[in-house]
Ligand SMILES: CC(=O)SCCNC(=O)CCNC(=O)[C@H](O)C(C)(C)COP(=O)(O)OP(=O)(O)OC[C@H]1O[C@@H](n2cnc3c(N)ncnc32)[C@H](O)[C@@H]1OP(=O)(O)O
């Protein structure tokens with residue numbers, strides 16, 4: 001995406017948001033103090049809300065998005081035109097029921113859908129930040145969200161929920177703001193990024209920075225776009241979101257629109273064609289520098305190291321937790337979820353744990369998995385009862 005296209009996309013989002021009164025972008029006066037020691041100002045946060053905030057402001061659910069997600073949880077996406085990434089989960093009568101709850105989701109700091117990120121204008125130069133944006137962490141993402149929640153006048157969130165990197169934010173919220181999180185639903189996640197996951201991220205980043213059109217991160221200023229590098233990064237990453245049985249069932253060794261092998265390097269196999277499609281469509285909706293920043297934020301995440309031990313991170317918490325994992329998720333395996341559950345038990349927290357049997361892999365949290373819907377609904381219903389939340 002060159003600068004013009006990116007601006008068109010962001011402007012399209014802004015135009016759409018202007019049409020929708022509950023889709024604002026807020027510019028906060030207070031600078032964001034980053035974990036690195038730098039500050040970020042002005043801080044722009046783009047967000048979406050669904051449902052109504054009750055008079056007591058006690059029914060707010062913050063949904064945290066994953067690596068390449070954004071605030072468009074349950075509405076049509078302004079760039080792709082597709083339905084929101086969790087529209088199966090969030091909406092009237094859905095497990096996260098917007099007839100009952102007020103749902104908020106903001107684009108993370110470092111992202112590319114309206115919140116301050118590397119494509120935003122650096123006030124010091126008048127040009128896109130590029131790599132001059134300070135590094136951001138999961139904690140910084142959460143601190144920015146806390147500023148948004150303050151701005152909305154909400155003291156305590158009824159629930160913070162999310163999958164993958166969204167789940168990291170859930171854990172960080174519970175550890176950093178225990179009094180502001182009544183319940184927490186971390187899905188397909190871990191308290192730290194594993195060596196294997198850092199390795200996959202590094203492959204993706206190398207693909208981007210090796211693209212001559214990356215231009216040391218100045219591609220927006222220089223009118224280029226590292227499309228090939230970003231597409232390859234996505235292709236490699238996308239494999240990790242699926243599972244071997246799912247790939248086998250979906251594609252096997254089937255040929256793509258061919259009766260016989262061509263004995264060349266075209267996308268002979270369906271799986272090759274599929275990955276090329278995933279790479280090409282990703283480039284249309286995501287910014288390469290954002291990919292560097294947000295993957296790096298995940299790499300640095302390590303709640304146990306920050307707190308001395310994982311149990312310390314949650315000691316004394318009153319938040320009730322439901323930790324969810326998927327049997328075929330090899331990116332965030334169940335073992336990582338168990339470590340979180342053990343630490344929560346050691347911290348005497350109120351925690352339940354659900355491992356869902358599925359062959360859909362890591363991205364199961366984005367798909368129609370009835371057990372995930374039932375778990376989410378059951379957890380929220382029980383928490384709402386404890387909280388004394390009645391219907392609106
Ligand atoms: C918070 C967040 O995480 S937001 C970001 C989440 N969104 C994404 O990650 C988007 C890309 N990821 C995906 O599509 C993920 O696979 C999922 C899990 C979200 C969706 O999974 P599914 O519904 O099973 O879709 P599937 O993986 O089969 O992909 C379907 C796409 O592949 C295309 N496709 C399928 N087979 C082939 C093939 N042989 N050759 C080329 N393209 C193919 C389809 O046409 C479809 O394209 P479209 O998305 O442009 O309409």
Ligand SMILES: N[C@@H](CCO)C(=O)O
Pocket residue numbers: 066067068069164165241363
């Ligand atoms: N496929 C999702 C989850 C990755 O962890 C995304 O792109 O954000």
